[in-house]
Amino acid sequence: MKRISPVPEKILKHKITKYLVEDEVVMNWSILKKCILMLALGCGVHLTWLGWDIFVLLNPEYWQYVHLERVYTQITLNSSFLVILFLLIFPCYKFQGNQLIERYLPYMAVGTFVISLCRDAYLVGVISPVATTSYVCLIMVGLVLFHRTLVYSMLIPASIFLGGCAYLSFSHQLPYSPLFNLDGELFYNGFWLLSMLYFILPILAVCMVLFEILLSQWRHREQLIKQLSQIDPLTNLFNRRSINQCLDKLNAAATPNYALVLLDLDHFKKINDHFGHHKGDETLVEVSAVLNQQLRESDVVGRFGGEEFILVLKNTSLEKAEQVAERCRIAIQQLQIFSDEGELIPVTASFGIAISTADLRPQQLLSQADQALYQAKADGRNLVKAYVEPLTAQMQVS
Known part of the structure; x- marks a missing residue:
């Protein structure tokens, strides 16, 4: 477990802002901002469709594979849905923060998007690769971005519609995939296969990019939260x-x-009472910096609570630990911290040391260090004391 060097406040705030604030993490966006993202995705889907429609009409050799009247209808409908989805972006952007709008507008925006996709899914076949890929990907993205109530309120009607279309097509009450001419051998039709691939790739690519962004931001946030849970703020x-x-x-x-x-700042309450808590906080920050400067990279320093700090010195003898503690004591005593009126604030600390042995558990070692710290305070403070067996007997006698 490596020691964490002091992180400047500006850097820490930057990290928090980068990963936790609403403007950076997609999952933390407001619901209307998420709707804008979904509407933009819908516009991209319909632009893709329009590109396919125009391509088919400009290449007569492919007319035999489609119903031309459906293609002309598709141009009109795809253009209409494109305009509607684009126009819905404006109120989603304009009314962010309006609780009433944020409550109802997402249903309209996402609902329009879902309706347009359901119709397209019916035209190409509800169990076609395009329909099934879009269905699975968009459900997963929707459940990550939106509240389940919104997602399922759209998912259930859409599933009923697609399931109903599949049943009616199976019972020959509705044509299956009315956009395409299925008189030939469909799955050996190169145009149909390439069309499916054309529709699938943009949706799959966008969803994969969204998933990667969401997962990446989730990992970053989890990493920062983990770090923040390990350090004193x-x-x-x-x-x-x-x-x-x-x-x-x-x-x-x-x-x-x-x-x-274990080290405890002497008379720390007086600093807070006489000079203000902001000076007490400044003292704690300065002491933490001093401790970091005096230790090796392999050592660990932490704030154990209040004005108490702890050092974990690895591969260290009692003599070496006493030298480190004495060096820290002198450095703390030499700190130059001034009050708001320019008065020098005296800062000292008392130290208690305990050395590990094979039969000691960590809590027992902490207790020994605490007893040594108590003795340092009892002997006049601003001292370094090490725990030794006779010390316990002396304390019991006194």
Whole structure:
């Protein structure tokens, strides 16, 4: 478990803004912004259809595979849906933040999009590769982006419509895939196969890009949340939970020769009471920076709560731990922190050290370090004390 160097406040805020604020994470967009995304996708679908319609009409050799009157109708309907979907983008953009509009407009926007796709699915065949691919991809995207109530309110009628069309086609009450001429051998018809591929690829590509964006942003957010759950937000040091995890790992790995150093700022309450809590926070931040500067990369430093800090020194003897603690004590004492009136604020800390042994659990080691810290405070503060067995007896006698 590596030590986290102090993260400047601006950088931390930038990360939070980048991954957690509404403008960056698609999943956290307002519902109308998500509708704009869906409407833009719908416009792209109908532009694709219009391109196919025009291509067929400009190439007479393909007329034998389609019903031309349906193609002409398609141009009109695809153009109409394109205009409607495009126009719906304006109120979605204009009325963001309006609770009444945000409650009802998404049903209109997504509903129009679904209706247009259902009609196209019927024209090419409700169990065709295009219809099934679009159905699965859009459901998955919809469930990620929108509330389930909205998605299922559109999904259930659409499924009933497509299922009804499939049944009526099977019972010969409706033509199946009325856009195409199915008199020939459909699945050996190169034009039909290429048309299916043409319709599938844009939808599949867009959905895959959306999924990749959503999953990427989800991973980034989870990573940041995990990091934020491990560090203290004021000092950007490990918090108590992370320190306990670190100690558990050391204990599980039977790591020998590590030291725990507990330190507590002396008379910290006076700093808050006399100079203000903002100066108390500044003191904590400055002390955390000093501790980071005095330790090795392999060591761990954390804020254990309030004005108490903890150091985990790996591969360290008692003598070495005392040297590190003394170096930290002097550096803290030399801090230059001034009040709002320019008065120097005295800052000192007391230290308690405990060395690991094979038969000690992390909580027992913490208790020993805490006893040594107590002794440092009892002996006048601004001192470094190490836990040794006679210390316990002395404390019991006193």
